[in-house]
Amino acid sequence: MRRFLTQHASAFSDAVHKLLAFPLGTLLSLVVIGTALSLPAAGWLVLDNLRDLAGGVPKPQQISLFMVPSADKRAFDEVELRLRLARVGSWRFVPRDEALERLKAIEGVPEILATLPKNPLPDAFIVEPEDIRPEAVESLARTFSNWPEVEHVQLDSEWVRRFDVFLRIGRLMIVMLAGLFGGALIIVTFNTIRLQILAQADEIEVARLIGATNAFVRRPFQYFGFLQGLLGGLFAVSLVVAGAALLSGPLDELVALYGGRWSLRGLDLALAGSLTGIGALLGWVGAQLSVAVHLRKS
Amino acid sequence: MISARALSKRYPQGIEALRDVSFDIETGEMVFITGRSGAGKTTLFRLLAAIERPTSGSIVVNGQNLVALRESAIPFLRRSFGLVFQNQKLLFDRNALDNILLPMKIAGLPANEALRRARAALDKVGLSNREKADLLTLSGGEQQRLAIARAVVNRPSILLADEPTTNLDADSAAGILEIFRAFHQVGVTLIVATHDPQWVSCVSPRILRLDQGRIQEDVE
Numbered sequence: 096m097r098r099f100l101t102q103h104a105s106a107f108s109d110a111v112h113k114l115l116a117f118p119l120g121t122l123l124s125l126v127v128i129g130t131a132l133s134l135p136a137a138g139w140l141v142l143d144n145l146r147d148l149a150g151g152v153p154k155p156q157q158i159s160l161f162m163v164p165s166a167d168k169r170a171f172d173e174v175e176l177r178l179r180l181a182r183v184g185s186w187r188f189v190p191r192d193e194a195l196e197r198l199k200a201i202e203g204v205p206e207i208l209a210t211l212p213k214n215p216l217p218d219a220f221i222v223e224p225e226d227i228r229p230e231a232v233e234s235l236a237r238t239f240s241n242w243p244e245v246e247h248v249q250l251d252s253e254w255v256r257r258f259d260v261f262l263r264i265g266r267l268m269i270v271m272l273a274g275l276f277g278g279a280l281i282i283v284t285f286n287t288i289r290l291q292i293l294a295q296a297d298e299i300e301v302a303r304l305i306g307a308t309n310a311f312v313r314r315p316f317q318y319f320g321f322l323q324g325l326l327g328g329l330f331a332v333s334l335v336v337a338g339a340a341l342l343s344g345p346l347d348e349l350v351a352l353y354g355g356r357w358s359l360r361g362l363d364l365a366l367a368g369s370l371t372g373i374g375a376l377l378g379w380v381g382a383q384l385s386v387a388v389h390l391r392k393s
Numbered sequence: 394m395i396s397a398r399a400l401s402k403r404y405p406q407g408i409e410a411l412r413d414v415s416f417d418i419e420t421g422e423m424v425f426i427t428g429r430s431g432a433g434k435t436t437l438f439r440l441l442a443a444i445e446r447p448t449s450g451s452i453v454v455n456g457q458n459l460v461a462l463r464e465s466a467i468p469f470l471r472r473s474f475g476l477v478f479q480n481q482k483l484l485f486d487r488n489a490l491d492n493i494l495l496p497m498k499i500a501g502l503p504a505n506e507a508l509r510r511a512r513a514a515l516d517k518v519g520l521s522n523r524e525k526a527d528l529l530t531l532s533g534g535e536q537q538r539l540a541i542a543r544a545v546v547n548r549p550s551i552l553l554a555d556e557p558t559t560n561l562d563a564d565s566a567a568g569i570l571e572i573f574r575a576f577h578q579v580g581v582t583l584i585v586a587t588h589d590p591q592w593v594s595c596v597s598p599r600i601l602r603l604d605q606g607r608i609q610e611d612v613e
């Protein structure tokens with residue numbers, strides 16, 4: 096057990112020495128790894144913040160039910176009854192004449208309307224549902240469209256759904272980006288260690304001749320990959336934190352300008368921890384692959 | 394106790410480096426393997442250290458059959474030997490002390506214990522004042538002695554040395570023989586390959602003479 100610890104400690108210090116032996120090379124690797132990790136992390140944060148931002152804005156969650164032109168008082172009563180029974184939230188009846196009056200208030204519209212022989216607008220119900228999750232709102236809309244004498248249902252919260260889709264696509268792109276950069280990180284480590292193995296070929300040969308196990312030969316490289324990834328991850332964390340700090344001042348001002356109450360959410364501890372951990376893990380994987388390929392047999 | 398039976402080694406290119414070699418070496422014995430260049434001395438050394446496997450035959454070292462040994466057990470077997478290679482295999486990008494620390498690092502010895510043993514080994518071969526020396530500044534004889542120090546630093550019970558006096562003048566060679574005798578006296582089994590029978594005549598040890606891969610004579 097003591098030997099085991101001694102061997103690991105010495106492999107670890109070997110790895111640290113290797114990192115310190117070429118400070119410039121190490122620094123460059125850390126910049127590459129740090130940047131590769133920070134980009135997807137920053138993207139993730141941006142999406143997170145956008146979602147927060149969207150969540151903070153009051154959304155006009157409305158469903159408009161447009162009645163067929165021939166609908167009469169009886170049909171309106173029928174719809175009103177159904178709305179009451181369905182307990183969907185609040186609603187309001189907008190007769191076609193009222194709608195026309197409102198439309199006329201908009202600049203330029205009266206001239207257009209004047210050319211029409213009659214009021215082109217339908218009678219409508221505007222529903223504000225209680226449950227504003229996009230799925231719930233949509234299913235309500237589907238229900239309404241099946242009701243008699245309802246000609247058309249319009250979802251005014253369309254943009255919310257679009258935004259949701261946009262977020263989903265954004266996330267997928269970030270995952271793909273992260274995969275790409277993660278792969279790059281593995282390749283960088285793989286190659287760094289390949290060069291180290293070449294440079295230390297003599298030492299490795301001698302060590303094997305006098306009784307070094309495979310594990311002994313590999314260990315310093317594995318620690319090296321792990322440490323380099325870990326430090327790269329920490330570097331990425333500092334990049335993201337610094338970026339967020341630089342942006343948050345101007346953004347706060349911008350938001351305040353529009354009277355909003357929102358502020359940039361930076362990297363939390365969990366995300367910072369995962370970023371560092373992922374860096375270390377990927378570095379270790381790169382090292383593991385490299386020693387497996389390059390140290391197969393003396 | 395080392396016992397070789399009907400050892401043969403044929404290299405992939407078809408050269409038969411050893412043919413039907415059999416011998417026993419008792420614990421604590423001092424044996425010199427001689428023979429002219431190409432006789433198969435290094436090949437025998439490599440078989441004994443499990444660096445190569447024999448084409449046929451068996452080698453048993455302290456009850457362990459090297460031929461049947463699993464690949465993963467070989468490093469541990471090698472650690473029980475002290476090995477001095479024909480071309481020394483020292484690391485020229487490190488100082489004398491660091492070269493000697495390597496076997497103990499491999500064995501996982503604590504640093505302070507390793508340092509103590511390394512200094513003792515350097516002392517034994519008369520290099521204690523060259524601890525920090527760059528290897529390129531060491532003479533051929535000093536490099537040989539450093540290689541011996543590295544081989545014995547883990548206190549092996551068997552020391553295998555391949556041509557430890559190549560390129561050395563008679564005085565330096567005699568110095569190395571003295572070191573070997575000291576190990577012999579404390580009970581270490583010594584197997585030394587040399588093409589220079591003159592060098593060993595003064596200790597009149599057991600000599601295994603190889604010729605074209607066969608044992609030509611085995612004399613005390």
Ligand SMILES: Nc1ncnc2c1ncn2[C@@H]1O[C@H](COP(=O)(O)OP(=O)(O)OP(=O)(O)O)[C@@H](O)[C@H]1O
Binds near residue numbers: 428429435437588
């Ligand atoms: N790895 C190898 N592949 C092929 N042939 C080899 C190999 N090693 C040695 N030989 C051949 O085997 C024969 C014995 O070689 P070996 O190195 O054992 O001789 P030696 O007695 O140590 O010679 P020297 O005194 O020059 O060191 C030689 O003919 C040599 O060419």
Ligand SMILES: [Mg+2]
Binds near residue numbers: 434435436479556
């Ligand atoms: Mg030889």
